[in-house]
Amino acid sequence: MATTIISIETPSLGDRSYLVHDGEVAFVVDPQRDIDRVLGAAEKAGVRITHVFETHIHNDYVTGGYALAQQTGAEYHVNAEDDVSFERSGIRDGDVVEVSPELRVRAMHTPGHTFTHLSYVLECDDPAVFSGGSLLFGSTGRPDLLGEAHTHELARHQYSSARKLASELSDETKVMPTHGFGSFCAATSAGGDTTASTIGQERLINPVMSQDEEDYVADTLAGLDAYPAYYVHMGPANSAGPTASDLSEPERADKEQLRRRLEAGEWLVDLRNRTAFAAGHVPGTFNFGLDGQFATYLGWLIPWGTPVTLLGESPEQVAEAQRELTRIGIDRPAAAATGRPEEWTDAPLAALxxxxxxxxxxxxxxxxxxxxxxxxxxxxxxxxxxxxxxxxxxxxxxxxxxxxxxxxxxxxxxxxxxxxxxxxxxxxxxxxxxxxxxxxxxxxxxxxxxxxxxxxxxx
The missing domain is CATH 3.40.250.10 (Rhodanese-like domain)
Structure with a gap:
């Protein structure tokens, strides 16, 4: 059977994970924390997950790699140079993993997004490279997430890594990045088509391929803007081997509990779209609609550790928000309420x-x-x-x-x-x-x- 690559999208964070299989066994690259999506995709395809690969210690989300490997018994491949507190199959540049006769994976050291970043080349008749935060669609991963002291050096590494991929891989090699679909891990907005690309296509459109190194570094550094504050918590969480998401229903809050939580300075987050919020909401609540980059902005703005209560039109809306939050390490809502804002307070509703x-x-x-x-x-x-x-x-x-x-x-x-x-x-x-x-x-x-x-x- 031909090799199949299934993309698992997380559009709210601008990321993709990948399930790759040959009809019997599969490997996964950069899974998000809510691993039920990966397990569901594997079950639907009728395949068994035997290997999990991380391209890097992620800064924009909590990984599901460790939990997925624990649950499936898969080998967990993390760069041997990464300082982690869990058992893993250390992998280095040039190492080859034979997932199956049809699924041969070679690690390539592609520093730039981080110093230890790896890309994974699927060597088969229809080759692909899982480039993580290195080569993106029309862009590259940002080099400043490890701190200002390393940014200039990492930008130069990123330039070299992208061109290394282009020089060593064939034009028809599919490019499969983790970031670059609205993620703040991208150095610049990729623009254009974000559905698919190849090494050959990137040679034509990606600035890193046409610029000299000095121009690339200067343009990349000039284009960097702020990134979400919660990123600082992601690396330590991922290095510790995070558990899978707990998606069990949060405690239901009545009007009195909601009032007490508001008075205590906790965040009550209204998940409805901005039109509904403007028409009427509980005074003192904040509008982070699920129709936008909900988790990114809530995680960015909230003082870390502040209890969050979710207010939604339905249990399904609350569940979606809860899933989003676990991806960035906000594990459990303090409480939740559903229905209409009139059911959440005895006070007159506020309008915006x-x-x-x-x-x-x-x-x-x-x-x-x-x-x-x-x-x-x-x-x-x-x-x-x-x-x-x-x-x-x-x-x-x-x-x-x-x-x-x-x-x-x-x-x-x-x-x-x-x-x-x-x-x-x-x-x-x-x-x-x-x-x-x-x-x-x-x-x-x-x-x-x-x-x-x-x-x-x-x-």
Missing amino acids: TTATFADLEQVRHHRPVTVLDVRRVSEWRDGHIDGAVHIPIHDIVTRMDEVPQGEVWIHCASGYRASIAASLVAATGRRVVAVDDNFASSAAPAGLPVVSDQAPATA
Whole structure:
């Protein structure tokens, strides 16, 4: 039987895992912590998992590799140079693992994302390389996650590693990265097609293949922006051999318990989309909708260790959120409640005013308002409303005292982050308007003065 590669997507974190089989046995690359998805895929294919490979000690999620190997009895391949506290099958550059006669896997040392990063080459009639955080679709993995002191050196390693893959592998070799689909582990946005690629395709489109080393390093370092604060907790968790996700139902909270948790300063997170939240919500709750990068932004903003209670329209919505959170090491919600916000409190519901950029253009001529831009630094530099206050969303909790009093209009690129920030700011008692609109297509056409670091105002 021909070799089959099954991609297991985690779009909320911008990652992919892989199950590869020959019809009888299988290996897995970079599994997420909720291993039931991998086990389900293997069962559906009728195959037995015998080997698990990690490309690197991940910074953006808690791995399921150790738990999967423990549950299936598979050999767990982690770089022999990685400092971990569990038993593993140490693997090094050039080592070959014969998973089966059809599944021959060769390790290649491809440092850059980390110093010990490995890629795995599937050597068969239809070759593939599982490139982890090394060579991505149209990009490469970011080199700064181990700290500023190592960033420049790792950027040079990343350049060499990507070109090593291109020089040693055939053009038809499929490229199977772990990151690069919206993950903050990518150095830059890949753009273009993110469904599939080959070494030959990357030779044509990936800047790392056409730039000289100095230009690549300079552009990569210049393009780096902030990454989620929870990343600092992922490496230690993965080095300790994390258990599988506990997805059992959390404790159900009634109105009184929800009130007590709010008063205690815990986070009550409303999972509904921003339109529903704006229409009516429990005062003091925060809106992290499941329709966006829920776990990324919640994990980024919450003071680590703060108890989280999930408020959802249904048990299924809460279960989805719970699964997302276990992937980044927030293991158990403190409690949960489902239904409608009227069922979560006896207090009057709060509403969040929403508006467009055209509304903002009209209002700013009639009364004083503050425009708060919560996009990342790179987005701000590309273009922002003249006179706006800039506090990136990941800083909003710690820099809340910099948000002016009075009426605050909050915007991001399209509305998702604006709703998160607006819910946090509104909980402090400020008068808030969330701009639910597309900045790129609507701000300047509405007549707002959009400026960049390189250009004068356009209006």
